[in-house]
Amino acid sequence: MPDEKLPAGATAQAAEPASAHRSRLIEGMAHSVAAKGYADITVADIVREAGVSKRTFYECFATKNDCLIAxxxxxxxxxxxxxxxxxxxxxxxxxxxxxxxxxxxxxxxxxxxxxxxxxxxxxxxxxxxxxxxxxxxxxxxxxxxxxxxxxxxxxxxxxxxxxxxxxxxxxxxxxxxxxxxxxxxxxxxxxxxxxxxxxxxxxxxxxxxxxxxxxx
CATH class of the missing domain: 1.10.357 (Tetracycline Repressor; domain 2)
Known part of the structure; x- marks a missing residue:
């Protein structure tokens, strides 16, 4: 899957370990579901909250469901x-x-x-x-x-x-x-x-x- 342009300020996250990315994505999921509810959020919402790319998301989780479970x-x-x-x-x-x-x-x-x-x-x-x-x-x-x-x-x-x-x-x-x-x-x-x-x-x-x- 081709990477997307990183959100503003996310370039510095490139050197973060996978565990840090995973934690940021879990936090991004929490903010997203609190704001919109799980049914209405997308992976784009999660990565925007986390400040990482979609490619990073799929390096950490196979699906949105996997992120919710985490x-x-x-x-x-x-x-x-x-x-x-x-x-x-x-x-x-x-x-x-x-x-x-x-x-x-x-x-x-x-x-x-x-x-x-x-x-x-x-x-x-x-x-x-x-x-x-x-x-x-x-x-x-x-x-x-x-x-x-x-x-x-x-x-x-x-x-x-x-x-x-x-x-x-x-x-x-x-x-x-x-x-x-x-x-x-x-x-x-x-x-x-x-x-x-x-x-x-x-x-x-x-x-x-x-x-x-x-x-x-």
Whole structure:
């Protein structure tokens, strides 16, 4: 694919490593979707925001969808980083969960347009979008298990049950966020903190079912 004329001021970017170009393009995607929504943006919009050429885009990403997936992963890791940094080991785990969830939800609410794209439009990518969404949800569920495990011990045989319940908690929180997005309540996501915290406490502190009792 022939290169296009670089946007003004982009010549200096030619010497940047590929990782820097990739980061600029992901940021360009974020600005583009926040301004216009994913369905209406083009690769031209992304490269204009990033200050690079179309050739550089296709050296980093095969398609616009690939760039959206990269943005989704970066944004998800950013939100997870906020969650992790909000953990205070000096507090009991229930207080830690509530404080961390509040910080996480506030982070999600900070960019409503981007949030809608990442929670809703990522699913429009089909199996690719679903796969990466599940991977990010698994990372979040693993972290929930880690935090809860520090202050609330489970028998070894309950580990699989706890992991499954953690994923159920993540799914429940995601559904509450989706509902807020659809109802135009993105700016008030932090008000979901008590409900999300109660969900974590109720689900992850419940004892695993007794297999013998289930068979009876």
């Amino acid at each position: 943005l989704y992963v970066a944004a998800s890791h950013g939100a997870l980083k906020v969650l992790k940094e909000a953990i205070d080991p000096g507090r009991d785990w229930k207080t830690q969960v509530e404080h961390a969830l509040g910080a996480y939800l506030a982070c999600l609410a900070s960019n409503p347009a981007l949030l809608r794209t990442l929670f809703i439009e990522i699913l429009g990518l089909g199996s690719e979008g679903l796969q990466v969404r599940r991977r990010m949800n698994q990372e979040l569920a693993d972290f929930v298990v880690q935090v809860v495990g520090v202050g609330h011990s489970h028998p070894a045989q309950d580990s699989a049950h706890t992991a499954a319940m953690a994923m159920a908690v993540v799914g429940g929180i995601n559904e509450l966020v989706l509902q807020a997005i659809e109802n135009g309540g993105t700016a008030k996501l932090a008000t979901l903190t008590p409900a999300c915290s109660a969900l974590v406490r109720a689900v992850l502190t419940a004892p695993a079912p007794n297999p013998a009792a289930l068979r009876a």
